[in-house]
Amino acid sequence: MYHSVICKTQPLGEALLRCAQQQLLKRNCSAASSVLSNFETxxxxxxxxxxxxxxxxxxxxxxxxxxxxxxxxxxxxxxxxxxxxxxxxxxxxxxxxxxxxxxxxxxxxxxxxxxxxxxxxxxxxxxxxxxxxxxxxxxxxxxxxxxxxxxxxxxxxxxxxxxxxxxxxxxxxxxxxxxxxxxxxxxxxxxxxxxxxxxxxxxxxxxxxxxxxxxxxxxxxxxxxxxxxxxxxxxxxxxxxxxxxxxxxxSKSPVAVQGTKLNMVYSADHTIQEGLDHIRFRNMTMLQSEDFLEAVMAQATKGDPPKFSKL
Missing domain, CATH: 3.90.226.10 (2-enoyl-CoA Hydratase; Chain A, domain 1)
Structure with missing residues (x-):
């Protein structure tokens, strides 16, 4: 279903090219990674x-x-x-x-x-x-x-x-x-x-x-x-x-993994319906992420696993 929606909203080749360009730009222009504190214990x-x-x-x-x-x-x-x-x-x-x-x-x-x-x-x-x-x-x-x-x-x-x-x-x-x-x-x-x-x-x-x-x-x-x-x-x-x-x-999409943990922790203290509402509202945004498009295309074409951008 999501694949068909994506194809209807924009040509697939353009979408993949745009995603690749965005990833390359992020990797080349990202600031230095944050440094962790030093710990004694x-x-x-x-x-x-x-x-x-x-x-x-x-x-x-x-x-x-x-x-x-x-x-x-x-x-x-x-x-x-x-x-x-x-x-x-x-x-x-x-x-x-x-x-x-x-x-x-x-x-x-x-x-x-x-x-x-x-x-x-x-x-x-x-x-x-x-x-x-x-x-x-x-x-x-x-x-x-x-x-x-x-x-x-x-x-x-x-x-x-x-x-x-x-x-x-x-x-x-x-x-x-x-x-x-x-x-x-x-x-x-x-x-x-x-x-x-x-x-x-x-x-x-x-x-x-x-x-x-x-x-x-x-x-x-x-x-x-x-x-x-x-x-x-x-x-x-x-x-x-x-x-x-x-x-x-x-190796998985950090958007997907972090969203999964967030919802599982939330759902442990809420009703099933509240958990469903929580993930629905989150995925309204996250299903528009480049991670989703790349993962779907990799599965559909049985190509190499995608390399996801940092999050």
Whole structure:
């Protein structure tokens, strides 16, 4: 249907020529790509075109999440969301395990900050600000318009579960295990697990069991319940597999992929009709993109996959 509409509105040869000219102009005249910030607790690599690999990088501390890491995660994914060179992201971790959860030693600084105030209202304000900052940091993965693939090996504990539940796709290695640890340290998880885990596994009963008991969930169970979609033999094959999937995603139209994520995130919190309305209003514009024309023609002619412009 769309092919016929395009052909009626403009000669096909002229349309393709115009698209090619526009792409060439953009590639030759585009400004230098934005530069990412430097991070102390994260390592960022580009293993494939348009694929960014973010590693938690405190291996000497078992990648425990200190305040610096919490803040840098949010900053990193906010920047990658806007970075024109990035179309897909792999999130993994350096060292022998994925993440040991909250850095309890670092929590003393928060205690000192709270201790500066005698009044409960002032203490609550400090905690509210800190928790909100951590929530926003985790939510940056979900709000990032680029797909995020979590690649988890060995232990994934506490705050790390919050982190990966905000990813779009989750893979793990055979030695991976997951633990909602917060009740063991006298608190309720407050930065995303209690909201996202039930949706991720599709079972309120299992999610509550894991959250109430703090028991470990092994890789096989995580696969069976749908928390992860693939299990790899080891960390190396896990990371390589995640990067290959990310490269495949990055080869697609960024207009299409980002629009797909945007609508799927939106639809999770809205009715089916609201989700349909949302994508209809978006595609009123996006179906006029050069990406759509090029992809349709490549499929129709069975030619080489198109090279999409940066977005």
């Amino acid at each position: 994260l390592a960022i690599k580009v293993p494939k075109p348009f694929v960014y690999h973010v590693e938690l990088n405190r291996p000497e501390k078992l990648n425990a999440m200190n305040n610096k890491m919490w803040m840098e995660i949010g900053k990193c994914f906010d920047e990658l969301s806007q970075h024109p060179e990035c179309r897909a992201i792999v999130l993994s971790a350096a060292g022998k395990l994925f993440c040991a959860g909250i850095d309890l030693n670092d929590m003393s600084s928060m205690g000192a900050e709270i201790g500066e105030h005698d009044d409960v209202a002032r203490r609550c304000k400090v905690l509210d600000k800190k928790i909100k900052a951590y929530q926003d940091s985790i939510s940056s993965l979900e709000k990032c318009c680029k797909p995020v693939i979590g690649a988890i090996h060995s232990a994934c504990v506490g705050g790390a579960v919050d982190l990966i539940t905000a990813a779009d796709i989750r893979y793990c290695s055979k030695d991976a295990w997951f633990q909602v640890k917060e009740v063991d340290i006298g608190m309720a998880a407050d930065v995303g697990t209690l909201q996202r885990l039930p949706r991720a596994i599709g079972s309120s009963s299992l999610a509550r069991e894991l959250a109430f008991t703090a028991r470990k969930m092994q890789a096989s169970e995580a696969k069976d319940c749908g928390f992860v979609s693939r299990v790899f033999d080891d960390k190396e094959s896990l990371v390589n597999g995640a990067i290959e999937i990310a490269a495949d995603i990055a």
